[in-house]
Amino acid sequence: MKFGEIKKICCIGAGYVGTPTMSIFAYYCPKTEITVVDINKNRIEAWNSKDPEDFPIFEPGLENIILKCRNKNLFFTTEIEKSISEADMIFISVNTPTKKRGIGAGKASDLKWVEASARQIAEYAEGHTIVVEKSTLPVRTAETIEKILFASQKIENNKTNKTFSVLSNPEFLSEGRAIDDLQNPDRVLIGGSDQNAISSLSDLYNNWVPNEKIIRTNIWSSELSKLTANAFLAQRISSINSISAICEATGADIKQVSNAIGLDKRIGQEFLCSGPGFGGSCFQKDILNLVYLCNFYKLYDVANYWEGVIEINNWQKSRISKIVVNNLFGNISGKKIGILGFAFKANTNDTRESPSINICKDLLEEGAYLSIYDPKVENYKIKKDLDIRMKEFNKNEYYGNYEICKSISDAALGCDALVILTEWAEFSNIIWEKLFLRMRKPAWIFDCRICIDFNRAKEAGFNIWQIGKTHN
Numbered sequence: 046m047k048f049g050e051i052k053k054i055c056c057i058g059a060g061y062v063g064t065p066t067m068s069i070f071a072y073y074c075p076k077t078e079i080t081v082v083d084i085n086k087n088r089i090e091a092w093n094s095k096d097p098e099d100f101p102i103f104e105p106g107l108e109n110i111i112l113k114c115r116n117k118n119l120f121f122t123t124e125i126e127k128s129i130s131e132a133d134m135i136f137i138s139v140n141t142p143t144k145k146r147g148i149g150a151g152k153a154s155d156l157k158w159v160e161a162s163a164r165q166i167a168e169y170a171e172g173h174t175i176v177v178e179k180s181t182l183p184v185r186t187a188e189t190i191e192k193i194l195f196a197s198q199k200i201e202n203n204k205t206n207k208t209f210s211v212l213s214n215p216e217f218l219s220e221g222r223a224i225d226d227l228q229n230p231d232r233v234l235i236g237g238s239d240q241n242a243i244s245s246l247s248d249l250y251n252n253w254v255p256n257e258k259i260i261r262t263n264i265w266s267s268e269l270s271k272l273t274a275n276a277f278l279a280q281r282i283s284s285i286n287s288i289s290a291i292c293e294a295t296g297a298d299i300k301q302v303s304n305a306i307g308l309d310k311r312i313g314q315e316f317l318c319s320g321p322g323f324g325g326s327c328f329q330k331d332i333l334n335l336v337y338l339c340n341f342y343k344l345y346d347v348a349n350y351w352e353g354v355i356e357i358n359n360w361q362k363s364r365i366s367k368i369v370v371n372n373l374f375g376n377i378s379g380k381k382i383g384i385l386g387f388a389f390k391a392n393t394n395d396t397r398e399s400p401s402i403n404i405c406k407d408l409l410e411e412g413a414y415l416s417i418y419d420p421k422v423e424n425y426k427i428k429k430d431l432d433i434r435m436k437e438f439n440k441n442e443y444y445g446n447y448e449i450c451k452s453i454s455d456a457a458l459g460c461d462a463l464v465i466l467t468e469w470a471e472f473s474n475i476i477w478e479k480l481f482l483r484m485r486k487p488a489w490i491f492d493c494r495i496c497i498d499f500n501r502a503k504e505a506g507f508n509i510w511q512i513g514k515t516h517n
């Protein structure tokens with residue numbers, strides 16, 4: 046039995062959650078050896094690269110922590126079986142995307158990677174192992190994991206050959222500020238019933254998180270709290286985005302409204318920035334998961350309520366595409382439009398569910414030629430995101446095309462409009478007079494993040510549309 050101090054941790058999944066989380070564990074728990082494993086050999090090679098520029102995920106502050114801990118007590122490897130067999134504690138941090146086909150397609154989470162992880166643990170674990178759900182999972186997934194793990198147990202010399210405890214420890218980090226979120230979490234949530242296992246995990250967190258911030262619940266509450274937190278956050282964005290349209294119609298200003306309501310402590314200031322719709326790998330997936338759960342329990346009205354959050358989000362994205370087309374005389378066929386920002390938010394190279402994908406697709410469908418610039422997103426991701434769409438339309442003679450540019454200035458050359466879709470800091474400091482000279486007139490800016498120097502751009506000669514404002 047290895048109850049008590051955790052000497053070796055294995056994390057299955059070297060992604061946006063697994064790597065930052067384990068890097069922070071390694072940094073604050075120097076006596077614990079942590080191995081992050083992945084089936085993706087390229088990802089592991091990239092994390093092991095001498096040049097941090099090769100790291101597969103851009104996350105401010107992560108690089109420094111990895112360089113401090115790597116090959117001391119933090120290791121990246123594809124040796125999954127060995128790492129599992131040596132570990133006292135295993136985090137499952139694999140992807141759980143929405144199912145694309147079969148029962149529950151389009152709503153339920155695809156749990157094949159979680160199940161595969163559980164089966165690997167069942168096969169290779171030795172002695173007592175604490176298994177921690179780090180991935181976001183539907184309520185009662187722990188039951189499935191337990192069934193797979195317990196089915197692997199055998200009685201040898203009157204003793205069970207291996208034993209398991211399953212905990213839920215959802216992750217609340219947000220990309221672009223993951224290191225700060227992990228270092229100073231609002232709370233750490235641990236769900237489970239095995240008090241020894243809970244103590245072992247909270248002892249690790251206690252190395253940097255005060256005990257009063259570590260909350261303990263039953264396992265189902267923990268799983269549901271994660272889905273609920275994301276649903277509430279996404280709901281706030283859909284709420285403020287719905288109000289942005291009312292502002293544009295009435296002459297109210299979304300910034301002023303956000304500020305006025307946010308000063309009410311019960312509402313709070315954060316997460317009230319109107320934008321082109323929420324993206325990221327999780328909000329939509331987790332709400333769909335919640336909707337699936339509601340339907341499963343025949344709570345149809347509750348399901349409809351949460352589905353509305355996604356409907357408003359889709360509406361916001363298509364609303365923006367229409368505004369661009371309408372302002373460019375209802376026709377963008379053959380016109381060049383610069384897209385500034387492709388990541389789903391600033392400070393990440395992640396494009397999963399980015400509103401830029403939908404908006405670019407809409408503009409391409411209208412026949413536009415797009416020049417796309419993002420300071421961190423790799424070209425292959427943009428191609429992957431857009432070419433899937435392009436294949437659907439390649440028979441359409443009016444379907445547009447795109448190029449990927451290395452600078453804002455390159456992207457602006459010959460454009461009728463610039464559409465700002467990600468709030469990268471450099472977009473706040475653009476020297477608009479210079480860009481104006483490079484563009485065709487009348488030149489437009491569609492600022493979907495309210496992040497530009499408005500007065501400077503106006504003085505330079507631009508027509509400007511900003512979300513939730515009426516100075517257009």
Ligand code: NAD
Nearest residue numbers: 058059060061062083084085139140141158161180181216
């Ligand atoms: P990701 O796709 O970036 O990483 C998952 C990794 O798991 C991939 O590299 C994949 O190759 C690997 N993997 C899959 N099956 C495996 C197996 N059997 N063995 C070894 N490796 C395997 O995903 P992510 O963004 O890190 O998200 C992981 C989970 O965390 C999801 O459930 C997500 O909902 C949740 N989550 C994500 C965030 C976020 O900001 N991205 C925040 C909180 C929670």
Ligand code: UGA
Nearest residue numbers: 216217218219220282316317318320323324325327389390
């Ligand atoms: C979100 C949650 O914030 C995390 O707590 C959670 O752990 C994570 O999902 C997850 O489970 O994956 P993340 O998606 O990384 O984190 O980023 P957010 O900062 O939440 O932004 C999500 C989307 O909402 C982005 O497209 C962002 O631009 C948009 N957003 C956010 C707004 O449009 N307005 C806002 O005020 C805030």
